[in-house]
Amino acid sequence: MSELLSSTTADRYATLLESTTRLIADQVAAVSQPFSGASRAELQRLVDDVDLDAAGLGTEAAVQEVGRLFLPHAVWFHDPSYAAHLNCPVALPAVAAEAVLAAVNPSVDTYDQSTIGTLMERRLVDWTARRIGFADGDGIFTSGGTQSNLQALLLAREHTLLRNPALSRADGLPRLRILATASSHFSVAKAALLLGLGEDAVIKVADDGAGRMDPAALDAALTEVRRAGGLAMAVVATAGTTDRGVIDPVDAIADRCERAEVWLHVDAAYGCGLLVSRRRRSLLVGIERAHSVTVDYHKSFFQPVSSSAVIIRDPAAFAPTVWHADYLNPRQDAEPNQVDKSLQTTRRFDALKLWTTLRALGAERLGELFDSVIDLARAVHDEVAADRDLELVGRSQLSTVLFRYAPAGLDEAARDSAVPAIRRALFESGRAHVAKTMINGRPCLKLTLLNPDAGLDDVRRILLLIKRTGAALAGIEPGDVLDQQRSRLRAAAEAAA
Ligand SMILES: *Cc1c(COP(=O)(O)O)cnc(C)c1O
Numbered sequence: 001m002s003e004l005l006s007s008t009t010a011d012r013y014a015t016l017l018e019s020t021t022r023l024i025a026d027q028v029a030a031v032s033q034p035f036s037g038a039s040r041a042e043l044q045r046l047v048d049d050v051d052l053d054a055a056g057l058g059t060e061a062a063v064q065e066v067g068r069l070f071l072p073h074a075v076w077f078h079d080p081s082y083a084a085h086l087n088c089p090v091a092l093p094a095v096a097a098e099a100v101l102a103a104v105n106p107s108v109d110t111y112d113q114s115t116i117g118t119l120m121e122r123r124l125v126d127w128t129a130r131r132i133g134f135a136d137g138d139g140i141f142t143s144g145g146t147q148s149n150l151q152a153l154l155l156a157r158e159h160t161l162l163r164n165p166a167l168s169r170a171d172g173l174p175r176l177r178i179l180a181t182a183s184s185h186f187s188v189a190k191a192a193l194l195l196g197l198g199e200d201a202v203i204k205v206a207d208d209g210a211g212r213m214d215p216a217a218l219d220a221a222l223t224e225v226r227r228a229g230g231l232a233m234a235v236v237a238t239a240g241t242t243d244r245g246v247i248d249p250v251d252a253i254a255d256r257c258e259r260a261e262v263w264l265h266v267d268a269a270y271g272c273g274l275l276v277s278r279r280r281r282s283l284l285v286g287i288e289r290a291h292s293v294t295v296d297y298h299k300s301f302f303q304p305v306s307s308s309a310v311i312i313r314d315p316a317a318f319a320p321t322v323w324h325a326d327y328l329n330p331r332q333d334a335e336p337n338q339v340d341k342s343l344q345t346t347r348r349f350d351a352l353k354l355w356t357t358l359r360a361l362g363a364e365r366l367g368e369l370f371d372s373v374i375d376l377a378r379a380v381h382d383e384v385a386a387d388r389d390l391e392l393v394g395r396s397q398l399s400t401v402l403f404r405y406a407p408a409g410l411d412e413a414a415r416d417s418a419v420p421a422i423r424r425a426l427f428e429s430g431r432a433h434v435a436k437t438m439i440n441g442r443p444c445l446k447l448t449l450l451n452p453d454a455g456l457d458d459v460r461r462i463l464l465l466i467k468r469t470g471a472a473l474a475g476i477e478p479g480d481v482l483d484q485q486r487s488r489l490r491a492a493a494e495a496a497a
Pocket of ligand 1: 086143144145146147149185187238240241242267268269270296308
C-alpha cells in the first residue's frame with residue numbers, strides 16, 4: 001500500500017487518527033508540568049539515535065515512536081505553570097479544524113484549488129475588517145505577525161513611492177523612514193532591512209516612560225525626519241507591546257499621521273483579541289483610522305500556529321504588489337485568487353480554524369477568554385506589588401507581568417543576575433516556564449498569562465517557586481520560610497504568656 005490518503009485508505013486513515021488522537025490525549029491528560037526537564041544533551045542523544053536512513057517502521061510504529069520521542073519532551077502551553085511567551089492553549093474546535101486541513105490539504109492561493117475555502121477566508125477577512133471598523137477593507141491570512149508586519153510595510157513603501165513620483169526607487173529607498181517606539185516588535189526593523197531601507201530606517205520615537213508612544217515626541221520626530229531630508233513612510237503603533245503589554249495611543253497617533261499624510265500601521269499581534277472583548281474594546285480606539293493592521297489569531301484568539309492576517313483599510317493599496325502568472329492567476333482571470341495579494345504562493349487554509357472556533361464559541365465568548373487572562377494579570381500585579389520579596393516593574397494593560405526578585409538582603413547587581421539564573425533553573429527543572437527581558441536597561445522576569453484555565457493560585461505557585469529558587473541561588477532564607485519561623489515564634493510566645 002502506498003500509505004497515501006485515498007478512497008481506498010479512508011478507513012485506515014480513520015483508524016490511524018483514532019489511535020494517534022488517543023496517544024495525544026493520554027499524554028495531555030498526564031501532563032503535570034510544562035516540560036519534562038530533560039537536558040539538551042539527553043534530547044540530542046534521543047534525536048541522534050534515530051537512523052533516518054533505515055528501512056521504514058510502518059506507519060503505526062512510526063507514530064508510536066513519535067509518542068515516545070516527541071510528546072514526552074514537548075512544551076505544553078496548557079499547563080498552568082507555563083507562563084513564558086505569547087503561546088496559548090489551543091481552542092478544541094480549531095484543533096479539530098486542523099485535522100480537517102491536514103487531510104484535505106487545500107491551498108488557498110487560487111480559487112480553483114480551494115473554492116469554498118477561499119470564500120470562507122474572505123468572509124473572515126471581512127469580519128475582522130468590520131471588527132476593526134473598516135467599512136470596505138481587505139486583507140490576507142499570513143503565517144504570523146512577522147509576515148503581516150512585513151507585508152503591511154511593503155504596502156506602505158509602495159504607497160509612499162507612488163505618492164512621490166519624483167523619487168526614483170534608487171534615490172527614494174534610502175530616504176524612507178519608519179517611526180515606532182523602542183518597544184515595537186523587532187520584526188519591524190527586520191522588515192525595514194528586507195524592504196531595502198537600510199538599518200537606520202527605523203526612527204525610535206520616545207515613549208511616556210511606561211512604554212507607550214508619546215504623541216508630542218512623534219510630532220518632533222516627524223519634523224526631524226523632514227528637516228534631515230528623509231520621508232516618513234509609516235508610523236507603527238503597537239497595540240499590545242510584547243513585553244510591557246501596553247497600547248500606543250492610536251487615536252492621537254492617527255491625528256498626526258493624517259496631518260503628515262503618513263501610512264499608519266497598527267501592530268495588534270498581541271492585542272487583537274480586544275476586537276471581540278465587550279469590556280475592553282475601547283482600548284483600541286482609533287484603530288479604525290489605520291491603513292493596515294496586524295492581527296495574530298494564534299495569540300489572543302487561542303488558535304494553533306499558524307493563524308494571522310494583515311488587514312487593510314483601502315483594498316486598492318494591494319494593487320502595486322499584485323503579481324500575475326500565466327499558469328496560476330492570469331490577469332484576465334475573474335476568479336478570486338488570493339495569491340494576487342499574498343507574499344506566499346501555496347498557502348494553508350488556516351482560516352478554517354478561526355471559522356470553526358467562532359462558530360463553536362461565538363465571538364463574545366472568545367473575547368471573555370482574553371478578558372479573563374487580563375483580569376488575572378491585574379490580580380497578579382497586585383499580588384507582586386504587595387510581596388516584599390518581589391518588585392513590580394510597571395503594569396500591563398494586557399496580560400504580561402514584569403517583576404524582579406528583590407528581597408531586602410540582595411543588592412541591585414545580585415538582583416540583576418538573579419533574573420537569568422531563576423529563569424534557567426525553572427526551565428531546566430521543567431516545573432515552570434517564565435520569560436526574561438530588559439526594561440529600561442534592567443533585567444526583569446516576565447510572565448505572559450494566556451491560559452484562561454489557569455487561576456490566581458496557579459500563578460501564586462509559580463511566584464513561590466521563583467522566590468524559593470531565588471533564595472536558594474542567593475544562599476538566603478526564602479521570605480515565606482522566615483514568615484513561618486516568625487509565626488511559630490509568635491505562637492510559642494503567646495503559648496508561654
Ligand atoms: C508576536 C508579535 C509579533 C510577531 O508575530 P509572529 O506571529 O510571532 O510572527 C509581532 N508584533 C508583536 C507586537 C508581537 O507580540
